[in-house]
Amino acid sequence: MSNPSIGVRAQRSVSAMAAFWALWMSTVSTIGHAAGGYSEDSVKAAFIYRFAGYVDWPEKFPAPQTFTIAVLGADEIAARLQTLTADRTIRNRPVQVRRITTIQGAADAQMLYVHASPGADLRNLLSAVGGQGILTITDEEQGLEAGSTINLVTVDRRVRFEVSIVAARRAGLRISSELLAVATRVQGDRIRSSVVCDSRHIQDTDSSCSTRVGGKVQE
Amino acid sequence: MGKFRARCCRRGWRKWAAGLFAIGFCPVAAISPAMARDLGAEDLSHLSLQELSDIQITSVSKSPEPLREAPAAIYVITHDEIERSGAASLAEALRLAPNLRITQLGSSNYVASVRGFGGHPDVQAFSNKLLLLIDGRSVYSPLFSGIYLDAQDLMLGDIDRIEVISGPGATLWGANAMNGVINVITRPAYLTDGTLVVATAGNRERDMSARYGGKIGDDLAYRFYGKVFQRDAMTQVDGTSAQDDWYKGQAGFRIELSQAAGTVTLQGDVYEGDEERVGPGKQSLSGENLLGRWQFHTDRTDFQLQGYFDHTQRGAPVDGVPFVVNTFDLEAQQSLSAGSSQRLVWGAGARAYHYDVNNSASLLFLPPTRTLQLWNLFVQDTLTLSTAVKVTLGLKLEHHSYTGWEPQPDARLAWQVNDATLLWAAVSRAIRSPTPLDDDVAEKVGGEVFLQGNPDFQSEKVVAYEVGYRGNITPTFSLSVSSFYNVYDDLRTVEPASSSVFLPLRWDNLMKGHTYGVTAWAKWQVADWWRIAPGFALLRKELTFKPGASALLDVGQSGNDPRSHALLTSSMELGTGQTLDVSIRHVAPLAQPALPSYTEMSARFGWRLSAAWELSLAGTNLLHARHQEYPSPAGVEIGRSVMAGVRWRH
Known part of the structure; x- marks a missing residue:
């Protein structure tokens, strides 16, 4: 018998694939939720919300009536943050999630989440809000290098984050050691840092914090 | 349920397109209800930071990426796409880029080409107009002008992304x-901690790879x-065996010292x-390489110093x-913001x-050993004319x-028309150096010189004119279209060395012309x-x-x-840790020598049993x-x- 035509062979192959696929599909429904997944944006929005609890905005940045989270370039995350914070307060203040299109819109915010275009000049963007008591959160490769305080990284289907103590210091913020303990990377000297304190007892003097941390949080 | 699906899918078998339809659309009917989870209601804010870090996210669903600002036809193969494709080698992973043509010549032999010039069996079965960089190291052969893809591979799980740029990249890359x-870019070491073991075995190949990563201090x-x-x-x-079976072993490392002031990287294979x-x-x-990179920055400038062997x-x-x-x-490279x-x-x-060729009787390099030098100086300035318009001017002297x-x-000119639309245009000159x-x-051949080199051989040259569009047409649909018109000169030809006798032949630069096309x-x-x-x-x-x-x-000797x-990929997240990825590619016929068009398909079914274990069943060239x-x-x-595979990470 001569070789079957390409079309026939293709049909057979596809049939085999389909049979295989149908088999798997029928097993899908019988197997439990072994290793499902949540949407990336939900996890990120939750992180952004939770970060606020591990950062101290010193007195010299008097908070206005509302706690403002500015979001640049991520409408989906802004929407989720909005839902998330609707009935909640951060630092005893109602939360306002503000979608901004230029960095100037973040001027009086407490937190700024930037999802810039790859290739955008993130450093220029972030330097515009440096030193103003704004916790900057990015979602970029080299985000910390560009000057942000917290950078989200997605690795192996998990959202993790890295922290720059140097950038926090520049912004005038203090970051809890609990946050640093979970971070995948901490940039800046953790031990000599003046910003590392236990979140529940944030100290005003630098030296009293440094004895508490030797890499790990000491309760 | 199972029966219903089988019947629904079987109906469309008559035609290939219908088959596609079935693979694509039957599952919609079959699984949508089960998948109808209101993602908007997903509130995870009660979880601790550690718990959030441990949560597995779906890999398909992602809000649309902000537009890449780069005014070039760039396609990025992501880490997830590689992992889910079932590709076992770098060459197979490159098939995921629609702007790249990958041709497999044999068990080990692959040719990659962009916008044509993919090699010709009578001249050189290589594309010599495409550069491949692995973490900044050029693996383009300076001796034969081309890429030996069989020698280039990586631990695929450590690749962060592969950027495939169509069009000249000479100003930045040479x-x-x-x-x-x-551009193949691997992950920094601090993102690859833990153990990863991947093993696959099938009717044609057996693969095993493992990585261990960790930290010392912060x-x-x-x-x-x-x-x-x-x-x-x-x-x-x-029907006889091509007798081209092969094996390879590879090992490597990457170490990073990362501090606020800068990062030092040392890596090798x-x-x-x-x-x-x-x-x-x-x-x-065989081969070895070692690369060191020092990146540091001040408030307004970034420096990079890199060396490799x-x-x-x-x-x-x-032969x-x-x-x-x-x-x-x-x-060395510095980038700075001026205002x-x-x-x-x-x-x-x-x-x-430095090369050293062990000349054979039939193929000789004269001289057989030599050191070639390459110097370069480049500058590139990106001017922001308005918030929407940027101009990039660059020059490389080599x-x-x-x-x-x-x-x-x-x-290059980039015009960000609005948040969802980028238009760009570029003019550039590039060469293929002798x-x-x-x-x-x-x-x-038989003791007589058949083909000889030409000491006066010139660089092959191109001036490329490109325009492109990139946009998020809806939040769930993004499109990239680019078009090019390339004007070539001094393309390589084979000519008789003298007008009086036929042999020997030699290389010369006696072809010119233009190509044009669209990639989307x-x-x-x-x-x-x-x-x-x-x-x-499309290419003309x-x-x-x-x-x-x-x-x-x-x-036709040009390639x-x-x-x-064309390429069509489908990525599905089936909801219980199961993923199904299908990719179908079609290549139009080749003219000289002739080869009919072909369509082929790859597929992979992955099943995450737990955070640590994943099983997979994958196939390539299934049709x-x-x-x-x-x-x-x-x-x-x-x-x-x-092939069947298992992946374990801890």
Whole structure:
């Protein structure tokens, strides 16, 4: 018998694939939720919300009536943050999630989440809000290098984050050691840092914090 | 339920398109209800930071990416796409880029090309106009002008992304990035902590790879990996074995010292393999490389200092020559913001290639050993004319051993029309620099010189005009379209060395002309759990001989390229840790020598049993028992490959 035509062979192959696929599909429904997944944006929005609890905005940045989270370039995350914070307060203040299109819109915010275009000049963007008591959160490769305080990284289907103590210091913020303990990377000297304190007892003097941390949080 | 699905899917079998439809759309009906989870209601804010860090996210569903601002036709193959494709090697992973044409010639032999010039069996079965960089290290062969893809591989799980740029990238990456550049970028070591073991076995190949990464203190991160594989021989058209089975072992590391002031990276690889060949002798390949990079920054500037050493060695069977190439490279780069409206990048580099060829009776390089030098200086300025318009002007000056100074300028315009639309245009000049193969070679047949190098061989040149559009048409549908018009001159031809006698032949630069075409791709998030990504590339070549050309081989010698190739991928998240990825590619017929068009399919089903374990069943070239992608004299056919795999991470 001569070789079957390409079309026939293709049909057979596809049939085999389909049979295989149908088999798997029928097993899908019988197997439990072994290793499902949540949407990336939900996890990120939750992180952004939770970060606020591990950062101290010193007195010299008097908070206005509302706690403002500015979001640049991520409408989906802004929407989720909005839902998330609707009935909640951060630092005893109602939360306002503000979608901004230029960095100037973040001027009086407490937190700024930037999802810039790859290739955008993130450093220029972030330097515009440096030193103003704004916790900057990015979602970029080299985000910390560009000057942000917290950078989200997605690795192996998990959202993790890295922290720059140097950038926090520049912004005038203090970051809890609990946050640093979970971070995948901490940039800046953790031990000599003046910003590392236990979140529940944030100290005003630098030296009293440094004895508490030797890499790990000491309760 | 199962029966219903089978019937629904079987109905469409009559036609290939219908089959596609079935694969694509039956599951919508079948699974949508089960998947109907209101993602908006997903509130995870009660979880601790640690718990949030441990949560697994779906990999298909993702909000649309902000537009890439780069004014170039760039396609990015992501880490997830590689992991989910079932690709076992770098060459197979490259098939995921719709703007890249990958041709498999045999079990080990792959050719990558962009916008044509993908090699010709009578001249050189290589594309010599495409550059491949792995973490900033060029693996373009300075001896043969082309990429030995069999020698280039990685622990695929450590790749962060592969950027495939169509069009000249000469200003930033240098000569030979004439039609495009492939940038393979691996993850920093601090993101690859823990153990990863991947093993697959199938009817044609057995692969095993493992990586271990960790940290010492806060600042130092490291990883080590090892990879071994064995691939079986392909079959020739006449049914006999192509006897090209091969194996390779590879190991490597990356260490990073990361501090606020900067990062120091040290990385390296070693590999060794053997490829069987018809007739006596094996082709052996081996190499080592070591790269160091120091990146540091101040408030307004970034510096990068990078150096590497690369040793490449190939032993050869009867039809080739064994050679060794040692490459030393040093480059420095600084980028600085001058005010808010200008960003300047400039740099300089020096490279030395030392090669040593063990000449055979039939293929000689004269001289057989030599050191080539390459110097370069480049500057690129991005001017922000308004919030929406940016102009990038760049110039690279390169000094080559054979041709002296070569300027490669580039001008690009990006117009961000609105948040969802980017229009861009570019004009650039690039070259393919001569190599010892062009200048110094002598090929003998029966003791007589058949083909010889030409000491006056010039660089091949192109001026490329490009325009492109990139946009998020809806939040779930993004599209990229680019079009090019390339004007070539001094393309390589084969000519008689003298007008009086036929032999010997020699290389010359007696072809010119233009090519044009369109490349487009889209990503459509059909549902939270399903994404479809079609793409295609069209190419027309209009080349002519220059006065004095003999037209011994016709203009087809520039490359045996299809007029189009297309790719369609579908990625599904089936909700219980199960993923199904299908990718179908079509390549139009080749003209000279002729080869019919072909359509092939790869698929992978992955099943995450837990955070640590994943099982998979994958196949490549599933539609035919064997198919041919390249009209080589022996007619090697690529066989269907099916494999089962397990992945463990801890």
